[in-house]
Amino acid sequence: MSTLAAPQLTGTGILLRFALRRDRLMIALWIGVNALMVLSMPNSLKSLYGTPEERADLIHQVSTNASFRALIGPVFDTSLGALTAWRVGVYAGLLAAVMSLLIVVRHTRDEEESGRQELVASGMVGRRASLTAALLAAGVANTVLALLVTVGLAGQGAVGALALGLGVAAVGMVFATMAAIVAQLTESARLARGLTAAVLGAAFVLRAAGDSATDGGTSQAFGTGGGSSVLTWLSPLGWLENLRPYAAERWWVLLLFAAAALVQAALAYELAGRRDVGMSFLPTLPHCLKGVGGTPMGPAIGRLGSAGALAWRLQRGSVYGWSVAFFLVGVVYGGLTDGVADLVGDNEKAREIFQRMGGQSGITDAFLASMVGMMGLIAALYVVGSVLRLNGEETSGRAEPVLAHAVGRLRWAGGHLAVAFGGSALIMLLAGLGFVVGYGEEAGPILGVALVQLPAVWVIGGLAVALYGLLPRAAPAAWGVAGAVLLIGWVGPALDAPQTVLDLSPFGHLPKLPGGGMSWGPVLTLTGLAAVLVAAGLAGLRRRDLTT
Template sequence: MTALTGTVPLLRFALRRDRVLIPVWTAVTTVMVLSMPATLKGLYGTPADRADLLRQVTANSSLRALIGPVLDDSLGALTAWRVGLYAAALAAVTSLLIVVRHTRDEEESGRQELIASGTVGRRASLTAALLAAGVANAVLALLVAAGLAAQGAAGAVAFGLGLAGVGMLFATTAALAAQLTQSARAARGLTAAALGAAFVLRAAGDATTADGSSPLTWLSPLGWLENLRAFADERWWVLALLAAAIATQGVLAYGLAARRDVGMSFLPTRPGPAAGRLRTAAALAWRLQRGAVLGWGVGFFVSGVVYGGLTDSAADLVGDNAGAREIVERMGGRSGLTDAFLASMIGVLGMIAALFVVASVLRLHGEETSGRAEPVLANAVGRLRWAAGHLTIAFGGAALIMLLAALGFTAGHGRDAGPILAACLVQVPAVWLVGGLTVLLYGSAPRLAPAAWGVAGACLLIGWIGPALDAPQVVLDLSPFGHLPKLPGSDMRWSPVLALLGAAALLVSAGLTGLRRRDMTSS
């Protein structure tokens, strides 16, 4: 038996388990990228308009830090500039989720030990996980290259390969983290921290130079993507840099995997105190989720500072462009460009907060399927009391991170806190509705609970891309965020807010009723 024996069956199994995740992620990312040329053509229809945009972005260090530099005024180059970083980030996040799910998650649950007892090679699981990520990124590269070919075949191929390269780079980063850490949560957190560091390095570099030539930009894999210069005199050798980094991390991950036992790691978990200090189920839930709340809170505060600081310059950027102004007003209301931009950015953060509440609620699902909930419920702790601790953090944490976003916007923009606070908190009912639907799925049909990710992703897709594509109102109304008042600037409307709160309460009640009546999943 070789070290790779059993790789093919494990790969088939991994692709079957990810038969929803991979197609949904690929579709969302592809639609986001391929919708951009038409949108940009509507906004900047003439070469003069596009050249003026290039000059304005080149002169604005804040926008370069947020999105990156514009390297050419063609529609293809503007597309790569506008969505490249975010599409690459989606590729990185999905890749790390796939790899950690099929490596460290399997070891943590004990399934890997069962698999290893058969005719399966030592490196088969790691290889299958990386190949599954490779399939996802290859499909993305193919669709993006084919869809953008009309903008220039060479640029389309370069951009598609660049996105796939960034995705695979973070797939191997996740494989490396899975060897170093002893829990899937830590592996995901370590890889996400690497992605965050890459974004910060790139932003710092792009803020100082207008062409991506800063040494800080070159230290970031996201900077490599922009320096590939898709649709702008491509630098094909940057792909070799990505390939070398992927190969180096892959070799290190394979080397570490050969030197440890199943379930072990090179950075073992620190042992807890001899005497337990957690006396309630709520305290245990807080101990499990406090890191996530802290990370999301810091991220939302920093995002608020950044977007608040960009408000005036962004208003200047779109002020003379009727198409861009119309999109911002569709997202944020027609109360003046500055207020509309603030409302649109706050709305985007609200939709991202829906991802937090889904992840936090689904922690119940993870505790149950891993078997960790069973010993807690075996004591004098009822199901509802156990669930209440996690749900308090999920729903309270969503309100907290939006409050921190409000503080960030206030600090970044320097205007009165009251209107911005109201604008951020008015997003909470829609976030809670998504959380309530997640509770309903988990409580009544736990096998369908991961579908809540699709709901949150659909809300983000509708709210982000819908206005740019001038989607009909009936489509925008499919998202609960489409019913919220556009604050600041617009009048406060209480009826949709109260309706969303009531619907969220009903969904949570129905989900908890289902949880109380159904059988718990056995590990």
């Protein structure tokens, strides 16, 4: 390290320890969920497809179906390790990327937006120390994840396990450095997270489009012919796929990850050295600037008439993004529904898993119920993030000037809660419409399946409200609850978890539609529980002191 660079990194070690200590629960949760998802897959696949013939039949069904290739990717070998990499590799990379971008943005732009970075910078801390500590924290998290994956899958083959572990961690670091760049460009942490997540979504779409466009013949599925589409190679998730763990590993693909991460990190460091703390390269434009035809290019001109209007202004971008994503995912899953019976075939174990997730109806109805149920589990993440926007507004100091005027706490909170709970209903409705478009069936029953998930989603949101109102310092624990519920719903049925474990999730008490009978008791009970939790949280918010 040069003598010029060293002073700019002064204090990096202290900031790194602080970041790891501050995020210890969040990082542990992300790593735990991701690692458990990966490590549980070999046993699940072995119970489902125990013989090479069954696995070859599965691969043939998948490789000849463009929708399944788009959703999961191509298969390159029949071993349990290769099937594990195929089934969860891309999604493990997605989770690692989300974890990494959250870590980096939180310890860079979030700190500047709240004003804490200015206080830190006034001490003996180098100009680039915070950025370095954030990237190192993401590196530590991804290294631990890679070690867990490598050790946990070593029984399937140490070389393949190492390739998969390094690939997942490499995806995380590519998006960590991407987030570092975006954090220099934008003026708010919310926008930095949103833009980086948009890049991640584009990477997934490119990978899916490339895989669906590639000839899915059996010869190519086993790597004996053809090659990946150009679109696949444009995506870091496609690089993970083409690393081919457990199938004649292509180690040189790791050089693509290394080059991308190094170039992006260098650019982030260069940008960080050229701006002042709290500033950005893409600041919000002033009111006076106009676009073509007089269209305002800066913030909207005019006053907000209510607390609800302010909440909508702050969260509308998130609502739009989730809405589009849920509709498109619904279209994709709906398109897969007709082919699920052929995919499952005579495999009773696979049929049992779908029925544990979706009910004891026909396999098509069970698949439909289980996939819509998964959308409900993901919607719980949206409602938690939207509710905790209250906590972010309070801790950043932005709530104080709003509440200093003729706006009561309940009106202020009510605006955000309307967006949170109403937005969850909107995205589930759009998911149902996506299934209707993809599946081509009548809208009524499928929309009913989507909307029946809302009471469970609202219970998770109500718990987030209660934590924020009563125990504000514990409010981020709502992410842990949502993650645990997601893990139970995703992995529990595949691991044949006891019913008592599945019942820990509010989603385990919902009627299994379509196919099963509608039971209003659990729906009304969960809705009432959500209302009680919200009321308790609002009562606590009204009585306690706010962070100033």
